[in-house]
Amino acid sequence: MKDALRSFADQIGSEGPVAVAGGKTHWGVGGWPATGTKEVAAPVGVVAHEPAEMIVRVGAGTTLEELRSTVEEGGQFVALEADDPSKATVGGVLAVGLGGYRRLGWGPVRDSVLEMTSVTAGGEVLRSGAPLVKNVTGYDLCRLFVGSLGTLALTGEVVLRCRPIPEAETWWVGEGADPFAVAAGLYRPLSVLWNGIHTWVGLAGYRVDIEDQARTVLGRAFRPAERPPPLPGRLRRSLTPRDLRALPSTAGVDRPWLAQVGVGVVHCGEAAAERIGPVGPPSSGVWDLHRALKERFDPAGRLNPGRSVSGVAAGAGV
Amino acid sequence: MTTAALVRDLGVALAPDRVRAGALELALYERDASMLTGQASVVCFPTSAGEVSAAVRVCRDHGRPFVPRGSGTGLAGGATPLGQVAPVVIVTTKMNKILEVDSEQRFAWVEPGVLNLDLSTAVAHLGLHFAPDPSSQQSCSVGGNVANNSGGPHCLLYGVTSAHVLAMEVVLADGSVVVLGGIDPEPEGLDLRGAFVGSEGTMGIATRIAVRLTPLPPCVATLLADFSTIHDAAAAVTGVIAAGIIPAALEMMDATIVEVVEAYVHAGFPTDAAAVLLVEVDGLRGGVDVCTSDVEAILKAHGAREVRVAADAAERAAWWKGRKSAFGAIARIAPSYYLHDCVIPRTRLVDVLDEVGRIASSRDLVLGNVFHAGDGNLHPLIVFDRRAPGVLEKVHEAGRKIIETCVAAGGSLSGEHGIGIEKREAMDLVFTEVDLEAQKWLRDAFDPEGRCNPEKILPRGGSRCGDISSLPPGAWV
Numbered sequence: 001m002k003d004a005l006r007s008f009a010d011q012i013g014s015e016g017p018v019a020v021a022g023g024k025t026h027w028g029v030g031g032w033p034a035t036g037t038k039e040v041a042a043p044v045g046v047v048a049h050e051p052a053e054m055i056v057r058v059g060a061g062t063t064l065e066e067l068r069s070t071v072e073e074g075g076q077f078v079a080l081e082a083d084d085p086s087k088a089t090v091g092g093v094l095a096v097g098l099g100g101y102r103r104l105g106w107g108p109v110r111d112s113v114l115e116m117t118s119v120t121a122g123g124e125v126l127r128s129g130a131p132l133v134k135n136v137t138g139y140d141l142c143r144l145f146v147g148s149l150g151t152l153a154l155t156g157e158v159v160l161r162c163r164p165i166p167e168a169e170t171w172w173v174g175e176g177a178d179p180f181a182v183a184a185g186l187y188r189p190l191s192v193l194w195n196g197i198h199t200w201v202g203l204a205g206y207r208v209d210i211e212d213q214a215r216t217v218l219g220r221a222f223r224p225a226e227r228p229p230p231l232p233g234r235l236r237r238s239l240t241p242r243d244l245r246a247l248p249s250t251a252g253v254d255r256p257w258l259a260q261v262g263v264g265v266v267h268c269g270e271a272a273a274e275r276i277g278p279v280g281p282p283s284s285g286v287w288d289l290h291r292a293l294k295e296r297f298d299p300a301g302r303l304n305p306g307r308s309v310s311g312v313a314a315g316a317g318v
Numbered sequence: 319m320t321t322a323a324l325v326r327d328l329g330v331a332l333a334p335d336r337v338r339a340g341a342l343e344l345a346l347y348e349r350d351a352s353m354l355t356g357q358a359s360v361v362c363f364p365t366s367a368g369e370v371s372a373a374v375r376v377c378r379d380h381g382r383p384f385v386p387r388g389s390g391t392g393l394a395g396g397a398t399p400l401g402q403v404a405p406v407v408i409v410t411t412k413m414n415k416i417l418e419v420d421s422e423q424r425f426a427w428v429e430p431g432v433l434n435l436d437l438s439t440a441v442a443h444l445g446l447h448f449a450p451d452p453s454s455q456q457s458c459s460v461g462g463n464v465a466n467n468s469g470g471p472h473c474l475l476y477g478v479t480s481a482h483v484l485a486m487e488v489v490l491a492d493g494s495v496v497v498l499g500g501i502d503p504e505p506e507g508l509d510l511r512g513a514f515v516g517s518e519g520t521m522g523i524a525t526r527i528a529v530r531l532t533p534l535p536p537c538v539a540t541l542l543a544d545f546s547t548i549h550d551a552a553a554a555v556t557g558v559i560a561a562g563i564i565p566a567a568l569e570m571m572d573a574t575i576v577e578v579v580e581a582y583v584h585a586g587f588p589t590d591a592a593a594v595l596l597v598e599v600d601g602l603r604g605g606v607d608v609c610t611s612d613v614e615a616i617l618k619a620h621g622a623r624e625v626r627v628a629a630d631a632a633e634r635a636a637w638w639k640g641r642k643s644a645f646g647a648i649a650r651i652a653p654s655y656y657l658h659d660c661v662i663p664r665t666r667l668v669d670v671l672d673e674v675g676r677i678a679s680s681r682d683l684v685l686g687n688v689f690h691a692g693d694g695n696l697h698p699l700i701v702f703d704r705r706a707p708g709v710l711e712k713v714h715e716a717g718r719k720i721i722e723t724c725v726a727a728g729g730s731l732s733g734e735h736g737i738g739i740e741k742r743e744a745m746d747l748v749f750t751e752v753d754l755e756a757q758k759w760l761r762d763a764f765d766p767e768g769r770c771n772p773e774k775i776l777p778r779g780g781s782r783c784g785d786i787s788s789l790p791p792g793a794w795v
């Protein structure tokens with residue numbers, strides 16, 4: 001892998017606009033790369049899965065599907081999701097940084113990242129974090145890079161936290177239930193999704209506990225579901241968990257949305273997005289910090305030109 | 319400008335009685351709970367974000383660096399004042415109000431000086447708690463937890479502080495105020511909240527923090543296992559994790575610790591054991607029962623002489639009290655201690671503990687181990703009498719060897735106490751110049767003039783060319 005990283009760094013070099021192309025499943029998030037931007041590919045493949053350490057080292061160009069099948073052999077999984085795991089790459093999912101349906105149970109994407117090996121705008125190899133499940137050695141650049149759309153550094157290899165595959169994961173669907181009461185009544189649910197009419201519940205863990213929760217909390221209003229519902233659209237909004245209560249109840253066919261209860265993420269298409277206002281944008285002082293960071297990490301603006309983290313909420317180019 | 323003028327201006331910004339420059343006060347604030355001593359010029363006690371901002375602006379006008387400080391329980395010298403000119407220490411202890419508790423959305427806004435345990439106690443009636451539980455939780459502040467990204471026994475399952483902080487209001491080094499993160503899950507922009515957590519007071523002062531509150535588990539089982547060798551205990555830890563079980567907590571204490579703790583708090587620990595494991599599993603009844611018997615079987619298979627399950631909440635509390643009193647208890651052996659904090663891959667526990675033992679015994683030092691075994695977070699504890707001639711040198715030498723051993727085993731410098739001053743010169747052991755330079759970019763973006771808690775974390779004061787001033791006595795470089 002050392003060689004793969006070296007050649008990744010060489011391809012990136014130290015001059016000219018450059019971006020890493022993964023599966024291009026979210027290529028337009030935050031804006032399209034400017035024309036003339038060189039596209040490079042990150043190393044591909046699982047380097048090492050260490051089940052006893054619960055970590056996996058993987059090339060950023062590896063698809064989630066390949067990662068899943070390798071780690072599964074050791075009875076573990078990595079808490080990353082994508083709508084198309086056969087195309088989405090680890091590096092792409094981390095660059096975008098937005099989680100899937102199971103965020104309530106799994107936590108945010110960034111909590112799965114332990115170490116990142118990236119290439120700086122100057123073409124140098126940069127390592128942050130460590131291949132350890134607990135570590136506070138130095139500044140946490142991994143958190144800065146996850147969700148940065150590759151605008152601060154380009155990631156070639158990462159070490160991710162693995163978790164034991166639970167005994168069971170089951171889904172349920174019901175109509176007419178109060179999703180907020182359901183979410184509050186369940187102990188550490190994996191997911192509670194609501195479209196204004198139906199509520200889907202994902203539970204993971206020991207079978208006895210799931211059956212117990214289904215009986216005592218979900219009750220007769222719910223029936224087993226094969227899987228969670230499909231995404232209603234490719235846009236998303238970030239609301240406070242309480243603000244979900246005020247979502248426009250036009251769940252019908254025209255403006256569908258699907259909310260992650262207890263989290264605040266709303267998945268939707270453009271029609272619904274127009275009517276779901278984002279929480280107020282950060283203050284100008286916060287954007288000043290963004291500028292100060294960009295000036296230092298990428299003074300020439302060569303990493304993913306045309307993309308900006310401030311464009312994500314607006315849904316630019318998704 | 320003189321210190322008298324500084325005191326006067328800070329007194330105008332705050333109130334004269336909350337600005338102190340007497341010899342006694344300065345001595346009290348010249349270090350944290352580490353052995354690293356610095357020098358403060360003034361100590362002040364703001365009561366609001368507005369006052370923090372005003373104090374920071376006065377510092378700027380006077381060309382003084384400043385050091386944020388919570389309860390001063392940090393162990394890496396993070397709150398020890400260092401600088402080309404003696405810094406102003408800005409203490410948050412008077413900002414200790416819980417501002418808002420939202421039980422529906424399970425978060426609370428708190429001031430930074432709120433003590434960790436006070437927060438959990440205040441929300442217990444709602445069935446909630448603040449999950450990070452450092453052993454110092456009776457006295458450390460939430461602001462300090464955020465700055466150090468602190469951990470604790472139950473962070474094995476629940477995650478360290480970073481996973482429990484949603485947002486914070488921060489006074490930056492120029493006195494301006496920003497809010498990082500948000501109550502909504504995906505605030506626009508970079509995760510500056512995540513970058514701030516763990517920055518050890520070098521990127522600004524958190525003046526208001528939104529922390530996640532976690533439901534108390536409906537069912538808890540605590541197991542106490544004793545082993546006749548440290549080897550068996552360490553192998554049992556690896557065995558539990560390898561079986562795909564992540565307990566809520568998985569702690570180890572060796573014979574040295576068990577003996578003093580037992581004499582001190584009578585927790586009911588077996589004093590003839592070479593090592594004791596404290597394992598807690600929590601969740602819903604059915605799963606806890608399954609997990610308890612699985613863990614018990616694994617512990618026995620790895621040679622546990624006896625595995626006891628706490629009979630009731632009182633027994634559980636006694637065991638945890640024992641675990642968390644270890645640092646107080648060791649005063650029975652000798653007056654001073656040096657508590658180390660390193661992380662290693664969990665599969666290396668056995669050989670690293672062996673080597674750590676040899677490092678101490680070959681120097682005639684008394685060393686105990688009490689640590690978060692489940693995540694490979696070692697806490698070798700060297701106990702000594704600093705009055706004995708030559709002992710300090712030996713203690714520091716042993717400390718350096720322990721760090722080198724952990725790094726050689728694939729580990730890193732700190733699992734939860736941070737780098738501060740203590741380990742900044744060891745950063746070169748785990749990072750390249752490029753890595754450190756990039757960390758400096760982050761720090762500089764927040765504080766371009768380096769006025770917020772200078773000379774911490776990065777080696778050579780964060781400069782590549784080494785224009786570093788003195789190191790305080792006690793730094794082991």
Ligand SMILES: Cc1cc2nc3c(=O)[nH]c(=O)nc-3n(C[C@H](O)[C@H](O)[C@H](O)COP(=O)(O)OP(=O)(O)OC[C@H]3O[C@@H](n4cnc5c(N)ncnc54)[C@H](O)[C@@H]3O)c2cc1C
Pocket residue numbers: 350351385386387388389390391392393395396397410430451452453454457458459460461462463464465466467468469470471518519520522523524525645646734735771
């Ligand atoms: C007996 C004992 C046991 C301990 N056990 C544990 C343990 O189990 N786990 C663990 O992780 N730690 C432990 N510690 C270390 C320490 O308690 C933690 O690091 C704690 O979080 C520090 O909090 P504090 O309020 O005392 O911070 P301080 O020591 O006052 O400061 C620590 C750092 O935080 C900065 N800081 C403080 N407040 C702010 C703020 N509002 N904004 C920005 N920066 C700020 C300071 O500048 C400094 O760099 C222990 C310490 C002792 C003495």
